[in-house]
Amino acid sequence: MTNERRVLVHADKQTLAGAVAARFITKTVDILDEQDAATVVLTGGTVGTSVLEAIRESPARDMVDWSRVHFWWGDERWVPKDDPERNERQARDALLDHIAVPAENIHPFAASDEGIDLQAAAARYSEEIAEAAPFGQPLPRFxxxxxxxxxxxxxxxxxxxxxxxxxxxxxxxxxxxxxxxxPERLSLTRPVINSSERVWLVLAGPDKASALGLALAGASRDEVPVAGIKGRRRTVFFVDREAAAEVPENLIAPSY
Known part of the structure; x- marks a missing residue:
């Protein structure tokens, strides 16, 4: 098993979203050829949502057997269920409500209006993660x-x-x-994120250049949390040209 860290640079945000969407569809089809199900952890934010929209709009979208894909979230804002700032709501609007994924395959965090407090919501999600793990394993295969x-x-x-x-x-x-x-949120911890087979970080804009440059230069993971992220097989930074401004040329992959 290899563990690679790569930076793939795209011309702009739109090209970036389309390229990540295409790679996601291809990789998910490959995963489903090799195993019974695929498990995906989603993020929020403008770029993350743009990727989901690009998947929805892709002519290759239905190559994926969505009935065999499970969706989780890396974090969530502690807001009501239908709040437009909620990552789950954004993902449903962008993709999940437009594909044939069974309801039981979607694993959102609890919301602030569902009758439990923040600590109980964290415990519930942790239990759900543990229950989805294969026998003898502490976590699912992400x-x-x-x-x-x-x-x-x-x-x-x-x-x-x-x-x-x-x-x-x-x-x-x-x-x-x-x-x-x-101020109140729910989040997977770093060890859980790093248990993932593949971590795909998607970022765009000049305001992200410093953080990306520091992460790749070996900054402290406590001061620059992204520096402490590494998937078991691969860690890929999908970025636009503006975000790549401080990335050394030797770290930029010509292809993937």
């Missing part, structure tokens, strides 16, 4: 985990210089002091 990256280098809801970023004894965190609104 085949592809999508992540966005903040200008400060945060991923999921793991923020710089926050003790929760170093949490390694739990699967899910109840975040109560996010520096970005809303």
């Amino acid at each position: 085949d592809i985990t999508f992540l966005g990256v903040g200008a400060d280098g945060h991923i999921a809801s793991l923020f710089p210089a926050n003790p929760s970023t170093s949490e390694d004894g739990a699967n899910v965190l109840a975040v109560t002091n996010s520096p970005k609104p809303p």
